[in-house]
Amino acid sequence: xxxxxxxxxxECGREYPIEPIYVCEFCFGPLEAVYDYAKIxxxxxxxxxERRPKTLWRYKELLPIDGEPxxxxxxxxxxxVKAENLAKFLxxxxxxxxxxxxxxxxxxxKDRVVAVxxxxxxxxxxxxxxxxxxxxxxxxxSAHGAKSGFNRFIFIPATLEQSKILASIVYxxxxxxxxxxxxxxxxxxxxxxxxxxxxxxxxxxRPFYAEGSKTIGFEIxxxxxWEAPDSIVVPCASGSLLTKVWKALKEFKEIGIIKEVETKIxxxxxxxxxxxxxxxxxxxxxxxxxxxxxxxKSLAIGNPADGYYALQAVRESGxxxxxxxxxxxxxxxxxxxxxxxxxAETAGGVTLATYIxxxxxxxxxxxxxxxxxxxxxxxxxxxxxxxxxxxxxHIKPNLASFEEALQRxxxxxxx
Amino acid sequence: xxxxxxxxxxxxxxxxxxxxPVLFRMAKKxxxxxxxxxxxVTDTFGEMILELEGLEENLEQGINSLREQGVVVExxxxxxxx
Numbered sequence: 001x002x003x004x005x006x007x008x009x010x011e012c013g014r015e016y017p018i019e020p021i022y023v024c025e026f027c028f029g030p031l032e033a034v035y036d037y038a039k040i041x042x043x044x045x046x047x048x049x050e051r052r053p054k055t056l057w058r059y060k061e062l063l064p065i066d067g068e069p070x071x072x073x074x075x076x077x078x079x080x081v082k083a084e085n086l087a088k089f090l091x092x093x094x095x096x097x098x099x100x101x102x103x104x105x106x107x108x109x110k111d112r113v114v115a116v117x118x119x120x121x122x123x124x125x126x127x128x129x130x131x132x133x134x135x136x137x138x139x140x141x142s143a144h145g146a147k148s149g150f151n152r153f154i155f156i157p158a159t160l161e162q163s164k165i166l167a168s169i170v171y172x173x174x175x176x177x178x179x180x181x182x183x184x185x186x187x188x189x190x191x192x193x194x195x196x197x198x199x200x201x202x203x204x205x206r207p208f209y210a211e212g213s214k215t216i217g218f219e220i221x222x223x224x225x226w227e228a229p230d231s232i233v234v235p236c237a238s239g240s241l242l243t244k245v246w247k248a249l250k251e252f253k254e255i256g257i258i259k260e261v262e263t264k265i266x267x268x269x270x271x272x273x274x275x276x277x278x279x280x281x282x283x284x285x286x287x288x289x290x291x292x293x294x295x296x297k298s299l300a301i302g303n304p305a306d307g308y309y310a311l312q313a314v315r316e317s318g319x320x321x322x323x324x325x326x327x328x329x330x331x332x333x334x335x336x337x338x339x340x341x342x343x344a345e346t347a348g349g350v351t352l353a354t355y356i357x358x359x360x361x362x363x364x365x366x367x368x369x370x371x372x373x374x375x376x377x378x379x380x381x382x383x384x385x386x387x388x389x390x391x392x393x394h395i396k397p398n399l400a401s402f403e404e405a406l407q408r409x410x411x412x413x414x415x
Numbered sequence: 416x417x418x419x420x421x422x423x424x425x426x427x428x429x430x431x432x433x434x435x436p437v438l439f440r441m442a443k444k445x446x447x448x449x450x451x452x453x454x455x456v457t458d459t460f461g462e463m464i465l466e467l468e469g470l471e472e473n474l475e476q477g478i479n480s481l482r483e484q485g486v487v488v489e490x491x492x493x494x495x496x497x
Binding site: 027133206304305 | 452455462464489490493494495496497
């Protein structure tokens with residue numbers, strides 16, 4: 001038996017049984033999984049966690065499943081890299097990268113949420129899973145769904161670039177390219193999810209799917225020696241990841257795994273799609289939808305479902321939200337690569353660039369122990385660096401030509 | 416033959432439309448039935464979560480007319496494409 005009591009509306013508090021539903025019938029508020037923390041407290045301790053395999057399922061009592069994990073048995077527990085070179089460059093005391101660029105199997109944090117969503121889909125008895133995505137989510141559903149034997153329907157906008165399609169179609173899902181703008185695709189998928197008995201991971205399975213993001217928070221605490229850091233910077237698309245990282249810290253406190261949570265949570269957005277950051281800066285809790293225009297496509301959610309709750313989490317923790325330009329994103333991707341040897345996708349650039357901005361604004365203390373959530377691999381969005389990388393030295397196949405290049409390199413380094 | 420359809424949406428009203436009976440006019444003109452579940456209105460913004468019921472073409476025309484007036488109409492699920 002699992003440790004989930006049921007689902008509860010985040011707006012009106014009405015309770016529902018554990019079913020593939022996502023919205024309150026009365027107030028249309030989003031539903032969230034509610035746990036029996038007293039029971040979890042008895043079942044889970046630092047020691048029991050430490051004895052388990054190093055995957056996201058080592059925290060299974062705090063995930064919304066009833067039986068044993070069935071999908072993503074190798075996902076999660078990515079490295080927490082102490083970023084000493086980057087810390088030195090930025091003049092900060094203690095900095096870590098939570099490195100989901102090496103998430104198994106599809107190199108983004110979506111492997112976590114999809115592992116949980118598809119395990120739950122198995123428990124519900126679904127034989128078909130689906131999602132609408134332009135990238136990371138499509139890759140994760142395609143791959144995890146292949147391994148766990150689901151029929152898969154992946155919806156993409158017909159204008160999506162070939163390189164992004166390849167990383168999904170290689171797993172041979174039913175890939176459906178919808179001829180229409182983003183609004184049309186959103187609306188069609190909502191209709192399909194309501195008509196067909198499929199597990200649409202981020203629609204009817206969303207209350208379960210979203211909980212998988214908590215594992216980033218759990219892992220950060222465990223990897224820091226069972227301590228919550230002073231600050232965590234989280235990229236915001238729908239806002240779900242940020243709210244769940246915050247929830248993870250509070251849950252660890254609730255069940256006695258850690259004593260205190262004094263962590264400030266910071267949100268990172270691209271200026272070209274910054275509805276949550278805008279609301280934060282305006283001091284309002286109304287998220288005004290925007291039309292995205294940024295290179296950070298994996299964060300380009302103009303109408304974020306959990307934006308309001310992300311704002312609440314940031315304000316409750318005493319953090320802040322900032323946004324950064326496409327140029328700052330590129331610079332940050334390159335900085336992370338040359339200092340720490342980690343190649344992040346554009347969302348990672350957003351997170352690091354936002355951290356740098358928050359440092360400059362004095363909103364994050366240089367003495368803080370800070371963790372940056374780097375959520376996806378740079379090979380997925382390599383095209384954004386076209387023409388913006390360091391110089392390649394082309395030479396003839398002879399020693400003289402090489403030595404000429406070597407001189408140029410030395411001259412450059414001497415500058 | 417077109418069927419009755421239900422659509423759950425979030426409307427965001429700009430400041431200049433708060434005093435206007437925008438929803439009532441749309442409902443009457445296009446024969447769309449609004450069923451309001453949640454709303455917040457202040458002097459600077461208005462937000463409403465509701466269900467709209469009507470014939471498919473009427474719903475489409477009604478939503479288009481709201482958008483033309485400056486109301487932001489979005490699915491309550493948020494953006495589904497991630």
